[in-house]
Amino acid sequence: MKKLKAVLIDPETETVQDVEVENDLHALQEIVGGYIETVSYARNSKHVLIVNEEGTFRSFKVFAIKTNKSPFITVIHGKALMVNVNRDDFADADIDAKAVEKIVVW
Numbered sequence: 001m002k003k004l005k006a007v008l009i010d011p012e013t014e015t016v017q018d019v020e021v022e023n024d025l026h027a028l029q030e031i032v033g034g035y036i037e038t039v040s041y042a043r044n045s046k047h048v049l050i051v052n053e054e055g056t057f058r059s060f061k062v063f064a065i066k067t068n069k070s071p072f073i074t075v076i077h078g079k080a081l082m083v084n085v086n087r088d089d090f091a092d093a094d095i096d097a098k099a100v101e102k103i104v105v106w
Contacts, residue, residue, distance in 0.1 A: 001022045001023060001024050001027075002022075002023050003020040003021065003022065003023065004020065004021050004022070004023040004083060004090055004091075004092060005018070005019075005020055005083075005092035005093050006018075006019055006020070006021055006050075006081040006082060006083045006092075006093050007019070007081070007082040007083075007093050007095060007096065007097050007100045008031070008079065008080075008081055009049075009063060009076070009079065009080045009081075009082065009100065009104055010079050011060070011061035011062055011063040011076075011078065011079070011106065012061055012079070014063075014106050016097045016100050016101045016104055017097050018096055018097045019081075021081065023089075023090055028050055028081065031050075031079060031081060032050060032051055032052040032055075032078060032079050032080065032081070033052050033060075033078060033079065034052040034053065034054055034055075035052065035053045035054065036050050036051065036052065036053060037050075037051060037052075037053035038050055038051075038085075039051055039074065039076065039080075041065040041067065041070065041074040042067045042069035042070040043069060043070060044069070045067075045069060046084050046085060046094075047082055047083070047084055047085075047093065047095060048082070048083060048084075048085050049065070049074075049076060049080040049081065049082055050080060050081040050082075050083060050090070051076055051077070051078060051079075051080045052077070052078045052079070055076070055077030055078040056077050058077065058078065060077040060078030060079075061077075061078070062075055062076060062077050062078075063075075063076055063080075063104055063105065063106055064076070064104070064105040065103055065104060065105075066103055066105055067103050073105070082095065082100055
């Protein structure tokens with residue numbers, strides 16, 4: 001299985017780090033703690049967040065994403081992986097943890 005370069009955002013430890021994960025449904029579910037869904041946080045962005053689809057119903061810590069591309073703040077419950085999308089599949093993130101730290105609000 002091909003490894004996927006991603007950025008892991010963890011509100012429990014308030015850390016943002018570059019990671020390589022298996023590009024496999026079960027591996028992604030394990031990281032976010034359940035079934036996954038994707039969240040776009042800015043219009044026309046090639047990046048998405050892979051999150052727990054039940055995150056808003058569970059008592060996960062939260063974080064927010066604030067960018068200049070969107071006038072809104074996106075609130076995420078629990079851990080998230082930031083990756084690129086390539087048609088119908090995930091692709092390596094072309095952004096690193098240092099850049100993501102600048103748009104994450106704890």
